[in-house]
Amino acid sequence: MAEIKDFRFELLMDAGNGAQKAGDILVKTFAKAGVYVFIEPIIPAEISPPKRTPHSLSGAVIRVSSDEISNIGSYSQFVLVEHEILLDRRCDDLEFDKDAVILMDFGNERRAKEAYENVSKRVLDAGLNLVPFSINDDSEAIIKELNGNGKNMYYLGLLSYFFTVDTSIVEIIIRETFKKLPAEKLEKNINLFHNGYSYASSLKQDRYEFPSLIDESEKVLLDGNTAMSLGIIDSGFKLFAGYPITPASTIMHNLARLLPAYGGTLHQAEDEISAIGTVIGSYFSGVPAITATSGPGLSLKQEFIGLSVSAEIPCVVINVQRGGPSTGLPTRTEQTDLFSAAFGSHGDSPKVVISVANVEDCFYVPHVARYIAEKCRLPVIILSDYMTSSSYRVLDKLTLNKMDDIETIQDFVLDRFFMKRLPDTIEMVKGNQDTPGQTGGMRRVTGLNTNEDGFVEYSSVSNQRSHEIRNQKVHHVKDALLEPESFGSQDGDILIVGWGSTRSVIEESVQKLSEKGLSVGGCHLKIVYPLAPMLKEVFSRYKFVVSIEVAYGDSMKYTPFATLLRSETLVDVRGLIAQATGRPLKPVQVVEKVESFLKENVNA
Amino acid sequence: MPEEKKALSMKDLKSSDPRWCTGCGDYTILVGLRKFMVNNQLERENTVNVSGIGCSGRIPHYMNTYGIHSLHGRSVPVALGIVLARPDLNVFVHSGDGDSLSIGGNHLMHGIKKNFNCVYLLFDNQIYGLTKNQTSPTTRKGLPTQSQPSGSMLEPINPIHFALGLGASFIASTADWLGTHFVDTLDKAFKHNGFSFVHVAQRCPKFNPAAWDFQESSWITFLTDETHGVANDAKGAPDAKVLAHNPLDFDEAMKKANGVPDIFGVFYKEDKAVYNDLLIQQNDSVEQKSRDSLLDSFII
Numbered sequence: 001m002a003e004i005k006d007f008r009f010e011l012l013m014d015a016g017n018g019a020q021k022a023g024d025i026l027v028k029t030f031a032k033a034g035v036y037v038f039i040e041p042i043i044p045a046e047i048s049p050p051k052r053t054p055h056s057l058s059g060a061v062i063r064v065s066s067d068e069i070s071n072i073g074s075y076s077q078f079v080l081v082e083h084e085i086l087l088d089r090r091c092d093d094l095e096f097d098k099d100a101v102i103l104m105d106f107g108n109e110r111r112a113k114e115a116y117e118n119v120s121k122r123v124l125d126a127g128l129n130l131v132p133f134s135i136n137d138d139s140e141a142i143i144k145e146l147n148g149n150g151k152n153m154y155y156l157g158l159l160s161y162f163f164t165v166d167t168s169i170v171e172i173i174i175r176e177t178f179k180k181l182p183a184e185k186l187e188k189n190i191n192l193f194h195n196g197y198s199y200a201s202s203l204k205q206d207r208y209e210f211p212s213l214i215d216e217s218e219k220v221l222l223d224g225n226t227a228m229s230l231g232i233i234d235s236g237f238k239l240f241a242g243y244p245i246t247p248a249s250t251i252m253h254n255l256a257r258l259l260p261a262y263g264g265t266l267h268q269a270e271d272e273i274s275a276i277g278t279v280i281g282s283y284f285s286g287v288p289a290i291t292a293t294s295g296p297g298l299s300l301k302q303e304f305i306g307l308s309v310s311a312e313i314p315c316v317v318i319n320v321q322r323g324g325p326s327t328g329l330p331t332r333t334e335q336t337d338l339f340s341a342a343f344g345s346h347g348d349s350p351k352v353v354i355s356v357a358n359v360e361d362c363f364y365v366p367h368v369a370r371y372i373a374e375k376c377r378l379p380v381i382i383l384s385d386y387m388t389s390s391s392y393r394v395l396d397k398l399t400l401n402k403m404d405d406i407e408t409i410q411d412f413v414l415d416r417f418f419m420k421r422l423p424d425t426i427e428m429v430k431g432n433q434d435t436p437g438q439t440g441g442m443r444r445v446t447g448l449n450t451n452e453d454g455f456v457e458y459s460s461v462s463n464q465r466s467h468e469i470r471n472q473k474v475h476h477v478k479d480a481l482l483e484p485e486s487f488g489s490q491d492g493d494i495l496i497v498g499w500g501s502t503r504s505v506i507e508e509s510v511q512k513l514s515e516k517g518l519s520v521g522g523c524h525l526k527i528v529y530p531l532a533p534m535l536k537e538v539f540s541r542y543k544f545v546v547s548i549e550v551a552y553g554d555s556m557k558y559t560p561f562a563t564l565l566r567s568e569t570l571v572d573v574r575g576l577i578a579q580a581t582g583r584p585l586k587p588v589q590v591v592e593k594v595e596s597f598l599k600e601n602v603n604a
Numbered sequence: 605m606p607e608e609k610k611a612l613s614m615k616d617l618k619s620s621d622p623r624w625c626t627g628c629g630d631y632t633i634l635v636g637l638r639k640f641m642v643n644n645q646l647e648r649e650n651t652v653n654v655s656g657i658g659c660s661g662r663i664p665h666y667m668n669t670y671g672i673h674s675l676h677g678r679s680v681p682v683a684l685g686i687v688l689a690r691p692d693l694n695v696f697v698h699s700g701d702g703d704s705l706s707i708g709g710n711h712l713m714h715g716i717k718k719n720f721n722c723v724y725l726l727f728d729n730q731i732y733g734l735t736k737n738q739t740s741p742t743t744r745k746g747l748p749t750q751s752q753p754s755g756s757m758l759e760p761i762n763p764i765h766f767a768l769g770l771g772a773s774f775i776a777s778t779a780d781w782l783g784t785h786f787v788d789t790l791d792k793a794f795k796h797n798g799f800s801f802v803h804v805a806q807r808c809p810k811f812n813p814a815a816w817d818f819q820e821s822s823w824i825t826f827l828t829d830e831t832h833g834v835a836n837d838a839k840g841a842p843d844a845k846v847l848a849h850n851p852l853d854f855d856e857a858m859k860k861a862n863g864v865p866d867i868f869g870v871f872y873k874e875d876k877a878v879y880n881d882l883l884i885q886q887n888d889s890v891e892q893k894s895r896d897s898l899l900d901s902f903i904i
Contacts, residue, residue, distance in 0.1 A: 219903070220903055221904045233895065234898060238689075261891060261893045263887075263892065265883055267883070269714075270713075270714035271710060273678060274680070274681035274684075274710075274711055274714070275681070276681075277674070277678045277681025278682070279685060280685060281672070281685020282688055282689040285685070285686045286689065286690070303675055311672070394904065397903065400896070436650065436670040436686070436690060436693055437692075437693065442648050446672075
């Protein structure tokens with residue numbers, strides 16, 4: 001039995017066959033056994049594409065480690081796959097380790113002999129270790145009784161055997177997960193699980209064991225969108241207005257169940273535009289409100305974002321980025337909306353953009369967004385992404401802030417986003433910022449330019465004044481930003497700078513590169529607009545600065561973040577690590593790119 | 605002894621000076637709105653006028669209440685946000701024919717469906733005014749405009765059929781120049797719980813003077829009903845016909861609406877579930893929790 005400290009594996013099944021469910025159960029088992037896990041679901045953009053087609057690829061990629069982890073790692077070392085078509089499709093993603101063990105259900109060999117042989121050949125040619133297996137007759141019969149369901153439980157049994165987990169814990173979690181199933185069906189699922197477990201030993205393959213090292217303190221298991229939903233409640237938002245869009249919808253689903261119990265209201269709007277309009281109406285009336293969307297929805301909301309700027313009504317928009325442009329890749333990840341977020345809406349419309357590095361950040365970011373939005377009375381855009389929103393992991397129990405008004409935000413939350421408190425008073429275009437119901441405060445707000453008294457004015461002096469004051473608000477935020485988080489060497493040959501969900505990839509690759517004796521630093525930003533004022537100084541400590549982004553760039557086009565950093569610092573930031581495949585960046589890719597860059601550009 | 609509150613007067617409701625063209629129907633709507641507020645002694649600080657973009661969109665600026673002059677076609681979602689946040693406020697939405705039935709059609713449709721509590725005024729001058737004379741959704745077929753110089757090509761939308769078809773709970777039509785009828789209609793609309801849809805024939809002497817012949821009244825028919833309707837305006841429209849109509853009768857309302865835009869009065873009224881009330885009831889039925897327990901169900 002091999003004891004493993006860091007391991008990545010995946011379960012691949014046709015969509016609708018319950019791969020994620022089985023993955024969830026396994027992850028909870030690992031978590032209970034004291035191992036850190038990170039899980040990334042693979043989900044098709046369609047609901048139930050025809051089975052036994054490449055479009056039906058669905059599953060869960062799971063990384064298990066004895067150390068805390070917050071990315072999915074690089075390559076899978078173990079794969080359990082339902083049939084050859086999915087395996088063939090997944091081979092295209094180039095995410096299998098060169099020595100990967102691949103367990104493939106060959107139940108359909110007879111039906112698709114040729115395809116099976118072709119795929120097997122492809123896998124064997126790649127040097128992978130292909131282990132065919134089948135579902136035993138007893139189990140086939142049970143699956144038939146369950147109308148074709150339950151295969152995932154058999155696979156769960158296999159995985160539980162190979163990863164040496166305590167079957168009694170798995171059984172408890174299965175019972176909990178399927179508590180709504182009729183007892184008879186539930187028992188059949190349990191039987192399938194045990195059948196898979198006993199069958200696995202006949203395969204004569206190595207088993208793996210993970211040492212449990214997690215301390216005794218309380219841990220939670222959360223995905224990014226759930227953490228964000230809980231953070232919305234903890235930060236005191238009382239209205240969520242949303243419109244369904246992948247991959248942001250689960251925030252609305254969570255809040256539909258949770259928000260009313262905490263004194264809030266969930267409103268499903270008729271479209272994206274309406275959702276932000278309702279947020280603005282609510283905030284104007286003194287009730288903190290928030291909306292969540294993804295790329296196409298952000299485009300639709302831009303005009304209202306401009307109204308928020310001009311009318312000085314706070315609003316907070318969460319944008320869970322997916323692949324773009326247009327409808328793009330709804331269930332894949334990209335950091336592609338930096339410019340739409342920072343520079344969207346016509347005219348000069350200053351706003352603040354905050355990104356999240358990981359699941360914990362998702363919990364705390366609504367607090368910071370609300371603090372800035374209300375303090376400066378402007379729109380704040382939160383940038384999450386598909387990867388962060390849908391992957392989940394074990395983490396230390398979060399510290400509640402229980403924010404009421406914005407001044408009750410705790411320092412540790414601001415620290416997390418590398419910012420200080422804002423000045424007590426921040427000048428507004430309009431002197432009166434009263435809320436309906438306040439006697440004597442009657443006032444009108446508008447997208448037109450107004451003077452200090454809040455009246456429409458088209459004079460050049462007044463318009464220039466409004467621009468200055470609106471921009472000054474963002475300058476106050478800039479002044480409050482501390483030096484961003486850094487990794488590795490504080491000066492030297494190369495600095496890798498990134499934002500949002502690439503944080504742990506930066507951390508891990510800087511560590512690996514440093515171990516190879518290279519002079520490498522990392523820098524990670526959470527607040528990406530405005531940019532921290534000392535970046536130029538930080539960058540000047542390195543010979544080269546390269547950006548890392550899950551976005552498109554090439555030799556004739558800088559990536560968005562590189563463009564932003566270049567214009568801000570006039571430092572030659574290169575978009576060295578850019579990828580828009582829809583998949584997260586792998587630490588090994590970064591290590592390879594940086595190594596070869598240094599070979600070419602720095603004399604050894 | 606608490607200080608006695610000064611009665612609200614017309615003057616108290618003045619804000620900045622209106623900038624509409626001479627003879628614009630929006631002036632009389634503004635006066636009617638103030639008169640209605642004075643009649644009901646509505647508190648200025650608890651009243652919000654919301655608008656979209658267009659000549660109608662300027663109303664909030666000229667009313668000394670709270671107000672949002674929002675985006676073109678988007679007044680309904682903003683108004684809903686105010687109502688959800690503060691159901692105690694008096695919310696009036698002011699919108700034009702283009703704002704309501706063209707760019708804002710989807711929001712109006714869903715505002716009606718949600719039946720949230722507000723008074724919605726559709727100022728219908730059958731033309732785009734602020735952008736200078738383009739065909740609008742209610743422009744009569746054949747009228748030459750800047751965008752359709754050989755004559756507007758399509759039949760106009762009938763706003764009353766639109767509202768009836770979507771199941772609006774209160775539907776009335778009035779005209780800016782019929783002072784008492786306008787104020788009485790507003791009064792009925794305000795007292796109705798739900799989304800009160802009020803169509804207002806509005807003069808645009810600059811770009812569409814032929815839309816409404818306000819000096820002549822023989823083309824007008826008033827719908828009247830003692831219990832649910834509004835009395836005819838005998839002074840403002842002496843030659844108008846008067847037709848008894850029971851606003852509780854939907855089928856009859858659909859028939860009468862065939863006479864739009866020459867017919868004024870309360871077309872339809874129904875007590876229906878109100879979205880903001882439903883949300884409050886739903887939220888009240890949920891057991892309240894302390895945020896201390898927020899993470900409990902996620903602990904492993």
